[in-house]
Amino acid sequence: MEPYGSTDTQAALDGLRDLTQMGWIVIPLLALVFYIYVTEIKKARKSGNWDVIVCGLTLFGMDFFNETWNGWVAWLTQDQAFWTTPGPTALRVMVGWNVEIIFMFLISGLIYGKTISEDKNEKIFGINNRWFWGLGYAIFCVVIEIFLNIGGLLTWTYPFWNRSFAGVWLIFLFGYFHFYVACILVLKIKSMKKRLIAIGCIYGVAIIMNVIAGILGWYY
Template sequence: MTPASRQALEGLRDLTTLKWYVIPLLACIFYIYTLEMKKARATGNWNVVFAGLTVFGMDFINETWNGWVLVFTGRSAFWTAPGETALRTMVGWNIEIMFMFAISGIIYANTISEDRNEKILGIPNWWFWAIGYSGFCVFVEVLLNMGGHLVWEYPFWHRTFKGVWLIFLFGYLHFYVAALLVIGMRTYRAKVITVASLYGIAIVANIFGIGVMGWTY
């Protein structure tokens, strides 16, 4: 097991590491969602809320399979976040990352045009912003990697041309693609079922891995 993996496992889900700044950050997340829910009740359009929940649900799944990689390889996950944090929830996930992804879908949904056919530089705006935000996330992740806050072990998931494209496609783009697909669905029921399924997959996978098999990731 790599040094970064061993370090990421230290204090995993240890509530004694919690910091007070988590409380106001959590309050900000609640404020953002309650504000969007208030708007949704007034307009009947819940797409912003669905987008927020979708992106976070996709990240929940991503971090789950990333932890499974550590378990199956016995060496490292694709990415680990071994640095200081108020709470490390998985080897590649911490409370600060969770807060960011909790609102990133809301940011995306508030950026796109209500007219999905509107184009920017010849690209449908929903896709343009999905690509744009994914690219920005990769840029930030590269900076975090350079600073040693986010560690990549495998050569195919690294700061190479092919590696960056892999991170772009499977680290971020599919989050926003999932969001645009969900908010593009015609019925409220379909959106609810899809979003609930994302969380169902992640929860069941973690119950099996952590609760049943006793895996640590």
């Protein structure tokens, strides 16, 4: 494998998926995610309302896809990904994806699902509540990412993907907001079977992309 041009990308590849470097923090985080999902599944089975679980799975699937295409960019350019996480981590899974981010996004969709109203037509300041909270959480994520970038934990290298006005809009739209748009669209599907098919398609695309990368020997 030829070296990547970006030092941040190269640093993020150091110890990539190296289980010998895994930290013990993974265990309690995993237990916490399991506990939260089991609790929400039990509630859903009693109420028959699976919206929270649907949001959790949908949002994480979108993040999985996002991190996959970001890895593809790193390999295809042999230079740099849109974002990298070269700093300390309990386990780095892709150049821009570590286990801490994974657990966070596994929970983030549940938070969104718990926040929105059961009344899909309810409005906040004249905006449908699902879109209002989608916008709000996406903005919140961008703010957090900016602080992570300032701290050097999450790096950007492309000149159009930065803290400029235009760059922040790109991060908002293609980094986070479409996660919540996907949740809203899947929630609009009435049939649970069709919801699962839609969620399966999201994961399926990401999985196929990673299988292709594995067959071609891509390393990201």
